[in-house]
Amino acid sequence: MQYLEALLLQIKLAHPLQSQGLRLNLLAYPIELYSTSKRVLEILDDYFGDLAETIQSGSSQGQVPKIHIYQVSEAESFIQHYPWEDWQREAGKTGRKDAIYDIEHLGQPVRFLQKVKTGMLFLQPMPNQHTLHAASFGDAEKHPNQIVNFILTQYLNHHLRNGWLLAHTSGMQLDGVGITFAGLSGGGKSTLMLHLLAQEAHQSRFISNDRLLLQQEGNSILMRGIPKQPRINPGTIVHNPKLHPLLSAREREEFLQMDSEELRYLEQKFDADVDRLFGAGCFLQEAKLDMLVILNWQLDPNLPTELNEVDIRQRKDLISAVMKTPGPFYADNEGFLKNGTLPEMDAYLQLLQNCRVMELSGHIDFDAAQHLVLQAVETQPL
Known part of the structure; x- marks a missing residue:
């Protein structure tokens, strides 16, 4: 000491x-x-x-x-x-x-x-x-x-000390509908969200990239973002014109020459300033959560890409994609989080029981996924 x-x-x-x-x-x-x-x-x-x-x-x-x-x-x-x-x-x-x-x-x-x-x-x-x-x-x-x-x-x-839950998800508002995307690391939740942000025919706002705070507010769920710029891999950048300024033309061409699987898992991070890339005022600190989309898809071109509504209480296998431990810096008035502590599933199930939950399954196809999410937004009651 x-x-x-x-x-x-x-x-x-x-x-x-x-x-x-x-x-x-x-x-x-x-x-x-x-x-x-x-x-x-x-x-x-x-x-x-x-x-x-x-x-x-x-x-x-x-x-x-x-x-x-x-x-x-x-x-x-x-x-x-x-x-x-x-x-x-x-x-x-x-x-x-x-x-x-x-x-x-x-x-x-x-x-x-x-x-x-x-x-x-x-x-x-x-x-x-x-x-x-x-x-x-x-x-x-x-x-x-x-x-x-x-x-x-x-x-x-x-926020966690004041009753909020931490979700391992990205978040955005699309045509007034609050959406959060969950999936295992590398599953494409950030890539899908950034593709939807680039849809100029629709009104979109960025809320959070990888971590999101959730809390019950009356009969609704409030989502509050962590104000951190998305850190994304080259595989996300090269196929999204809005993100091309993050790379030189030569760098983009070099990445495009790589094998698609190698590019998909390449760990080379770039900060994407959403206000500069998608327009001033793109970042929104909080919004009402209307829809949770869980990416549970795979690289199999023989499977159709589908988006279907599920009952999260009957599909507890999906909830692990949403849960996130606070990590080693967290402490409440009783002390610091113990090593190996896992989040409590029941807290997430209870919070999300009245939220519309969708499962994105089948083949990994971002073009098809964008179309399906936009269709779901059109049918979302406001």
Whole structure:
């Protein structure tokens, strides 16, 4: 413990925070960001766009949550000093990604998390305590996406502590109908949503790409997005003209020359700024949820692509595609989430029992899927 306190003090003295910071005006949970690196703040300001505003240190009113971002190398010393426990990954995921180390600081539990591949280190305090701020240590300029994820995790955790459910889904509004798409990783939920966003004959808004917050509101379900730009693979980009600006003509041609299966599973991520690619005002922070579409299809050209309504209570095999664990940063007033904790199926079934649920099955065909979803939207009672 003495080593930890000495290290934190050393970092704060050697690397003072900039006097200016950023305030993110997120729904129901504004967050203030301060960093030792002006460049990091510039990157985050550009990323969050209209949601961000520049502020002076000490200008906030009330207990606004704060995140301190230290552009430092001392994280390596901390990581080597303590034993770490690998965080269990979800079914189907392999390889080491996150490792945790839990301690107490001034009588309060604190969780440290290291990103195994990048060496980034994150400090997560318990909720509703102000002696220690959430913080990151490492090369944030090189890995800004991990900082974005950490910021948005604070936003997500606040909602989960207030009764919201986390869904592993993308979300959009299409001709006034709120739709969320679920499917196993790589199943195409983001690709399908982005194809529908590109339908210029229809009014569409982007809400969320991979994680969505859901809550009962009267007889309806409210969905609230995580304001994160979609991170997509080249296979999604090359077949969607609206996304072509993300690649040079030469890069697109090189990807198109690849085998379709190889391209489909190529892990090379690009950030898609929806307001810049699909038009200003495309992003919508929340909307009513009307329809859940679960992608349960496969690469078999002999099967017809179909979209059929299902009773989710009778098709519990599909609900796993919707459920999502809060992850290692989550804590409630009782403590941090334990390693290996799974989400509760009954909570999702109860929330979705009055939602229209559709199963997209058969052959993976995005053109056919768009047509089927648009047909379903036309028959959706508003």
